[in-house]
Amino acid sequence: MPEGRIIKALSGFYYVQATEGVFQCKSRGVFRKKNITPLVGDYVSFDHREENEGYITEVKVRTNELIRPPIANITQAIIVSSATMPDFSTTLLDRFLVLIEAKGITPIIFITKTDLLTDEQIVDLKEYQADYEGIGYKVEMFSAKDPKEMVRIKDYLKDQVTVIAGQSGVGKSSLINALSPESLLKTADISKSLGRGKHTTRHVELIEINNGLVADTPGFSALDFSEIEADELSSCFPEMRERLENCKFRGCLHAKEPKCAVKDAVEQGEIPMYRYEHYISFLEEIQSRKPRY
Template sequence: MPEGKIIKALSGFYYVLGKEGIIQCRGRGVFRKNKVTPLVGDEVSYQAENETDGYIMEVKERKNELVRPPIANVDQAILVFSAVEPDFSTALLDRFLVLVEYNHIRPLICITKVDLLDGGIGKLEQYAADYRNAGYEVILASSETLEGLEDLYPYLEGKISVFAGQSGVGKSSLLNALRPELELKTSGISHHLGRGRHTTRHVELIKIGDSGLVADTPGFSSLEFTEIEPTELNFCFPDIEQISEECKFRGCLHVSEPKCAVKAAVEAGGIPEYRYEHYKDFLQEIKDRKPRY
């Protein structure tokens, strides 16, 4: 039975890339019965008499999966945030980072639209340095001037990457700059709403370079911590997790406990105060979450 990878899902059809090319498939009814939904990125077995009449017979075991965007087997997440329009938000970036870390997906931060900064990039460079010190790779880029694109290419080779971020930050524009013949639809900021208009309506894997596959995904502006427990949040902040090993009490949540190494590091400037404030805000949000039954 031939095997392949789902590279696009649209209107109930799954487009599977196999040795014979791209085959249009439907999912078997047994998937619905067993509550298995094939996802872009899935490795599957399929049957097909021709390129437009195939059926997915089996979905292979996944190494990970995301709900929003719906995609599986992701190697890394390129978190695309704009310098302006919409303004760079460390709170939203940290929210994305927590969810990516929780799903054991390697994040890479890409800050776009640096060409639009009127007052220079000094403050942005400081943020970039903070996140690099926390253990993250950070690239400053522009789809207009092509700044930073050469730095991004090597990270994409041989991996499935998901481009994720708030609507209007320039994900599709960045993909167009990486591969101009795509001509993906882009749209500016809605000044009435203060955020970007959604231009991507489905998830699709796009080939970049020799061996990279990138998913342009629908933008979204809110993410909830529906699965993360209070004691797990620590592990989603690498800079906090590293220092937490020096806390006096095991299971320290770094809020009111005495002799907390994390709080001491914040006071000493070792952890940016805004990162710690986001950690506390997220922790409270998780504690306030309604229990699941």
């Protein structure tokens, strides 16, 4: 039985990329009974009896999955923040980082629109860049209008399955367009051949760029921490995660507990104060949500 990867989900159909081409498939009713919904990015087995049409018979085990946007088996997430318009926000960046870390996906930080900054603003932004690189994140600052920069940035996509996240207006679409305008044109042609305009519905689709796959998605529709428990939050901060064993109390939440290695690191300047303040704010948000039954 042939196997492939779902590269698009639209109107109840799943488009499976296999060695022999792309197959338009439906899912079997058995998946509904098992409460399994095939996702873009899933590796599947399928049965095809007509040319380029078939039924998905098996969904392979996933390495990870996101609910919003619905996509599976991602190898990295690029978080796009703008330097200005809208202004750079460490709070929003940290929300995205926590959500990505919670899924065990590697985050990369892109800061765009640097061409709109003054020299003084660039210096301030580079301080934040140094903070996040010190934590262990890769951080790139650039303008999507610079073709030379785009050649370098495109290397991040090679051999990866990438989801691009970021608030509205930071330039996610402009970035994808600058990285590979031909991919978007090809995507539009596929949609046209299927008799559906690309913008008639919001759907998830994997497009090929530089021998990798990039999720062209509506983005994250929610930035809440509904899937994260209070005792899991500090593990989503790498600089805290590496110090957990040094706290005196097991299950330390690094808030009011004495002899806390995380708070000590903050006082010593080893962890940026704003990162700790965001952690406390997120912790309070999680603790104040209504209980789930």
